[in-house]
Amino acid sequence: MSEKFDIIIVGSGPAGSAAAYSLAKMRFNVLMVERGKYPGAKNVMGGRMYAYALNRLIPQFWKEAPVERKVVREKLTIQSEKASFTLDFMDEELREPPNSFTILRARFDPWFANKAVEAGATLVTGIRVDDLMWENKKVTGIIAGTDKIETNVVIAADGAVSLMAEKARLKKFDVKLFALGMKEIIELPEKTIEERFNLASGEGAAQLFVGNCTKEIPGGGFIYTNKTSLSVGIVIYIDKLIEKKIESHEIIREFNTNPEVARLIEGGKILEYSAHVIPEASRSELFTDGLLVAGDAGGLVVNSGLTLRGMDMAIASGVAAAETVKRAAEKNDFSKESLSYYEELLKRDFVLQDKKTFEKASEFLQNERLYTLYPEFVCRLFHRLTLVKGPKKRAFDELLEVSKGKRIQMCVDMLKAMRSI
Amino acid sequence: MNISIEERLGLVSFEIDNEKHIKVDSSHCTECDEKTCLYFCPTKRFTLENGKIKHDYEGCIECGTCKFACPKGVVDFNFPRGGYGVYYKYG
Numbered sequence A: 001m002s003e004k005f006d007i008i009i010v011g012s013g014p015a016g017s018a019a020a021y022s023l024a025k026m027r028f029n030v031l032m033v034e035r036g037k038y039p040g041a042k043n044v045m046g047g048r049m050y051a052y053a054l055n056r057l058i059p060q061f062w063k064e065a066p067v068e069r070k071v072v073r074e075k076l077t078i079q080s081e082k083a084s085f086t087l088d089f090m091d092e093e094l095r096e097p098p099n100s101f102t103i104l105r106a107r108f109d110p111w112f113a114n115k116a117v118e119a120g121a122t123l124v125t126g127i128r129v130d131d132l133m134w135e136n137k138k139v140t141g142i143i144a145g146t147d148k149i150e151t152n153v154v155i156a157a158d159g160a161v162s163l164m165a166e167k168a169r170l171k172k173f174d175v176k177l178f179a180l181g182m183k184e185i186i187e188l189p190e191k192t193i194e195e196r197f198n199l200a201s202g203e204g205a206a207q208l209f210v211g212n213c214t215k216e217i218p219g220g221g222f223i224y225t226n227k228t229s230l231s232v233g234i235v236i237y238i239d240k241l242i243e244k245k246i247e248s249h250e251i252i253r254e255f256n257t258n259p260e261v262a263r264l265i266e267g268g269k270i271l272e273y274s275a276h277v278i279p280e281a282s283r284s285e286l287f288t289d290g291l292l293v294a295g296d297a298g299g300l301v302v303n304s305g306l307t308l309r310g311m312d313m314a315i316a317s318g319v320a321a322a323e324t325v326k327r328a329a330e331k332n333d334f335s336k337e338s339l340s341y342y343e344e345l346l347k348r349d350f351v352l353q354d355k356k357t358f359e360k361a362s363e364f365l366q367n368e369r370l371y372t373l374y375p376e377f378v379c380r381l382f383h384r385l386t387l388v389k390g391p392k393k394r395a396f397d398e399l400l401e402v403s404k405g406k407r408i409q410m411c412v413d414m415l416k417a418m419r420s421i
Numbered sequence B: 001m002n003i004s005i006e007e008r009l010g011l012v013s014f015e016i017d018n019e020k021h022i023k024v025d026s027s028h029c030t031e032c033d034e035k036t037c038l039y040f041c042p043t044k045r046f047t048l049e050n051g052k053i054k055h056d057y058e059g060c061i062e063c064g065t066c067k068f069a070c071p072k073g074v075v076d077f078n079f080p081r082g083g084y085g086v087y088y089k090y091g
Helices: A015-026 A052-057 A105-119 A164-168 A188-197 A238-244 A246-258 A259-265 A311-331 A341-348 A350-357 A361-365 A373-386 A395-402 A408-420 B005-009 B026-031 B066-070
Strands: A005-012 A030-033 A048-050 A072-078 A082-089 A101-102 A121-123 A131-135 A138-146 A148-158 A181-186 A203-211 A218-227 A229-237 A269-276 A291-293 B022-024 B046-049 B054-057 B075-077
Touching: A005 A015, A005 A361, A015 A030, A015 A052, A015 A148, A015 A311, A030 A259, A048 A052, A048 A311, A052 A311, A052 A373, A052 B026, A072 A373, A082 A259, A082 A373, A101 A203, A105 A121, A131 A164, A148 A164, A148 B075, A164 A291, A181 A218, A181 A238, A181 A246, A188 B005, A203 A259, A203 A361, A203 A373, A218 A259, A229 A246, A229 A259, A229 A350, A238 A341, A246 B005, A259 B054, A269 B005, A311 A341, A311 A350, A341 A350, A361 A408, A361 B005, A373 A395, A373 A408, B066 B075
Parallel strands: A005 A030, A005 A148, A030 A121, A072 A203, A148 A291
Antiparallel strands: A048 A101, A072 A082, A072 A101, A131 A138, A138 A148, A181 A229, A181 A269, A203 A218, A218 A229, B022 B075, B046 B054
16 A cells, blocks of 8 residues: 555544544545454444434434434343342433434444545555554554555554554553453344333333342443344453353353343344453553554543443544644644643543543442342342231331441442442 | 353354464463463353363454453463454444
């Protein structure tokens, strides 16, 4: 490839495509390199994208993008060994403007990458970038096999396992900072999905599970409704899984047999199994001379306990990377100092603000009591409130009874929750 | 729907490379007490055979866990060459 590109983007996921789309619209000569057979071939997520960031870039994108369902129903199921308690939140205001959509990445990512191509970006697929090119401690291009391509600036949008950020010594991998997500796609008729989740046609639900489903390992389960399938999965902290000596794939297998889950997926057929690490608490430096890091590669994900976000942050960071390149190109200065504008933009936007707001969330969410003591407590309390067997007590007295000996611990955890999530 | 990991992997599409993308120097595995690879890999690519750890790169879905979860650091992780490896149809 002898053509000279202004910018090379490694990866055609949401961060890469957002950057490529923005830069192509600014009339830059952009190359986006994807190692998969097609954009999205390697990409996995739970199944929901919050709409805000992409709507800023492509207003009302859902009218053309291959989204599955608009999420209007949010459910949280707290499970003990024998019981479960579900909160079911339905909100008319989540409809318009849409708050989030369920998505299948192998369908969505090709659409988004193609938007960048339509805007003028060049996309090559089936090419693995092996290394960065350096000159005087500045990134000057990429190396893929025997090909070397020079450029002004590289954007590493190569995902959670960013080998580019690692090669640039901006990121270190530590098992304590990552979670593992495992997922299956279960095929069900459209009508069945709408009946089981109490949905109007085309509308969707997101259901999170906490407690018994992860075998005392911090993490949770999820079900997202697609058009004609469900995305069903488990996320767990890897170091805690190792401590418990449970085979990871057994946890998702058992999740299917959980009574509450089994009824929702009954009669369905597993179409695909997937898994990927999630950079829950992992962060990398976001820029150096000639290089910017966007999306999961930079650890730009936020888990508040209820909202699990990555794609929207990837898109916002891709756009910010493009803005940074534009400004750097005007000055013809791609030094670290010039590119530090990227972090400034992310701090002004929600990306680094939300990272800061929830910086203690990951530590809090690794508290095992959240997955053992509290689900047991909630289910025990409701068990006692609902059961009729001899003389009954008032609700408050039942609460005192169930919380006996645990109240101080619960108050401490409550305070921690207030400070972190 | 209670199907084994082997059956699950049968549902995933692969373009198998003849070149290994993950190399495991298992000479240190005998002195490893934890053998955490037997638990963390979501596709059960690590197995114990006659006291030795064996890794099969075919059927790996490139999740990235083994890159950093091996306590002995003997997993040399890379992605398959361009175009090879897993390709999800749903993702």
